[in-house]
Amino acid sequence: MTSLATGTTTGTSTVEHLDRGPLSMDELAEVIARDIPEGSFVNLGIGQPTKIADHLPAELGVVLHTENGMLGMGPAAHGDDVDADLTNAGKVPVTELPGASYFHHADSFAMMRGGHLDVCVLGAYQVAGNGDLANWHTGKPGAIPAVGGAMDLAIGAKDVFVMMGLFGKDGSAKLVPACTYPLTGVGCVSRVYTDHGVFEVGGDEVVVTTTWGISVDELRERLDVPLAVLGG
Amino acid sequence: MARTQLMETADEAVAGIEDGSTVLVGGFGLAGMPFDLIDALIRQGAKDLTIVANNAGNGEVGLAALLKAGRVRKVLCSFPRQVDSYVFDELYLAGKVELEVVPQGNLAERMRAAGAGIGAFYSPTAVGTPLAEGKETRTIDGRDYLLEYPIRGDYALISAHHADGMGNLVYRKTARNFGPVMATAATTTIAQVSEVVPTGALDPEAVVTPSIYVDRVVAVEARHYTVQGAR
Numbered sequence: 423m424t425s426l427a428t429g430t431t432t433g434t435s436t437v438e439h440l441d442r443g444p445l446s447m448d449e450l451a452e453v454i455a456r457d458i459p460e461g462s463f464v465n466l467g468i469g470q471p472t473k474i475a476d477h478l479p480a481e482l483g484v485v486l487h488t489e490n491g492m493l494g495m496g497p498a499a500h501g502d503d504v505d506a507d508l509t510n511a512g513k514v515p516v517t518e519l520p521g522a523s524y525f526h527h528a529d530s531f532a533m534m535r536g537g538h539l540d541v542c543v544l545g546a547y548q549v550a551g552n553g554d555l556a557n558w559h560t561g562k563p564g565a566i567p568a569v570g571g572a573m574d575l576a577i578g579a580k581d582v583f584v585m586m587g588l589f590g591k592d593g594s595a596k597l598v599p600a601c602t603y604p605l606t607g608v609g610c611v612s613r614v615y616t617d618h619g620v621f622e623v624g625g626d627e628v629v630v631t632t633t634w635g636i637s638v639d640e641l642r643e644r645l646d647v648p649l650a651v652l653g654g
Numbered sequence: 655m656a657r658t659q660l661m662e663t664a665d666e667a668v669a670g671i672e673d674g675s676t677v678l679v680g681g682f683g684l685a686g687m688p689f690d691l692i693d694a695l696i697r698q699g700a701k702d703l704t705i706v707a708n709n710a711g712n713g714e715v716g717l718a719a720l721l722k723a724g725r726v727r728k729v730l731c732s733f734p735r736q737v738d739s740y741v742f743d744e745l746y747l748a749g750k751v752e753l754e755v756v757p758q759g760n761l762a763e764r765m766r767a768a769g770a771g772i773g774a775f776y777s778p779t780a781v782g783t784p785l786a787e788g789k790e791t792r793t794i795d796g797r798d799y800l801l802e803y804p805i806r807g808d809y810a811l812i813s814a815h816h817a818d819g820m821g822n823l824v825y826r827k828t829a830r831n832f833g834p835v836m837a838t839a840a841t842t843t844i845a846q847v848s849e850v851v852p853t854g855a856l857d858p859e860a861v862v863t864p865s866i867y868v869d870r871v872v873a874v875e876a877r878h879y880t881v882q883g884a885r
Contacts (some may be wrong), residue, residue, distance in 0.1 A: 424780075475830070483668040487676045488828070488829050489758065489759075490682045490685070490828050491682075491828050491830055492827075492828050505827065505876035506684065506829075506879060506880050507685055507826045507827040507828060507829035507878070508685070508827040508828050508829075509682070509683060509828055509880070509881075509884075510742075512884055513682070513683035513684070513685075513736075513880075513881040514884045515880055518827070524825070524827055524828065524830055525830070526830055526832065526833065526834040526835050526862075527682075527708075527758070527759075527761075527762035527831050527832050527835055528762040528765070528766040528834075528835045530759075530762070531758065531759030531762050531763060532759075532763070534759060535759055535763075535777070535778065535779065554782075555736050559784075560729075565745065566734055566743060566746055566747075566753070567734075567735075567753075568732070568733045568735035568755065569732055569733065569755050569756075569758070569785065570732050570733035570757075571732070571756050572757075573759075573760075573779045573780045573783060573785065574757050574758055574759030574760070575780070577778050578779075604783065605782055605783045606783060607781075607782070607783070608781060608782035610785075634672055652855070
């Protein structure tokens with residue numbers, strides 16, 4: 423599937439993939455999985471990021487952390503394998519892999535806050551060009567705030583990636599100059615994976631490294647964030 | 655009376671919990687929720703409780719049942735809003751229960767600090783967010799931190815897998831979650847377990863919560879629920 427290839431050389435021609443439409447979330451999960459380093463310790467946030475696990479080959483040796491107290495989490499459990507004592511952070515029954523370990527919550531967040539996790543992939547409402555993240559609260563009147571481990575995850579892992587659709591249902595961009603939703607973390611995101619493209623954030627400029635089904639010029643029209651192009 | 659007491663029933667185990675108590679309640683969703691102790695607490699009648707837990711109840715069992723019974727004045731938790739938290743949602747939106755949202759890691763560490771005799775600590779979590787409001791900030795080695803204070807309980811209600819006759823506890827899988835931390839952070843820690851095994855039957859190397867943290871233990875038949883609609 424060369425159409426999913428991430429541009430790694432130079433210039434708009436290798437960054438843009440205009441021979442296809444935007445990626446589905448499953449395809450995006452596959453792209454992210456390919457960028458997870460071999461042997462790393464990874465936390466996949468609730469929602470879309472959990473799909474990434476389906477695309478991590480066993481031989482990559484990635485160990486999944488779930489903040490409710492486990493390393494070595496396996497796939498979702500079904501049928502007789504469901505054990506109410508074994509769930510992921512989304513409270514979905516899961517399985518354990520050989521070499522798994524269990525620990526209490528203070529230890530689980532200590533290993534997160536202490537910088538021991540290599541990668542965390544989170545969903546988001548908005549990400550700002552400077553790496554600010556908003557993913558816990560819409561701030562709407564009547565909305566019940568619920569943060570869970572989002573703020574701990576945002577500042578904990580060595581690399582924090584975001585996986586999201588680039589545009590909301592109303593067409594508004596979710597990669598923004600400054601978050602308007604309440605912040606989860608400041609300057610914590612390093613890379614944003616979206617259905618329309620991948621962006622390096624948190625540095626001096628936002629760099630688009632690949633696009634799917636949209637040109638860089640069109641992105642520049644639809645985003646209020648100035649874009650540099652990888653190698654461009 | 656430092657040694658762990660083995661109680662005959664969950665009702666005996668929760669005797670004496672006063673109105674207005676702060677109660678730490680173990681569990682993550684429904685995994686590790688001390689269902690029998692909470693049901694006994696509902697029968698016991700204590701009210702105006704402040705509950706410290708990760709969630710604010712699922713379905714109508716456990717913590718949700720306590721909320722539904724109208725015994726809870728305030729919930730301090732990380733993640734109240736869930737697919738099946740309708741009991742809490744209704745009470746909160748009607749103004750019948752207070753809510754304080756605490757990031758999950760800070761929640762755990764604040765209880766750990768209470769149990770470990772730490773006066774306060776600096777955490778990088780929530781810096782620059784609305785949850786930092788009113789908190790003292792300090793820059794250490796170029797990084798910003800918030801001052802976080804311990805959370806102590808009058809009581810902790812937790813669920814473990816097995817206890818031995820001394821009150822040492824072992825847990826099962828991710829049902830461990832907050833149990834070992836809460837056990838250290840309350841004046842009186844009450845544990846329900848599926849079995850009390852003879853003293854000496856637990857491998858001392860594998861004990862997770864040493865008996866010094868456990869005040870009362872009761873054996874009950876394990877009940878298991880999964881969160882409906884979780885995905």
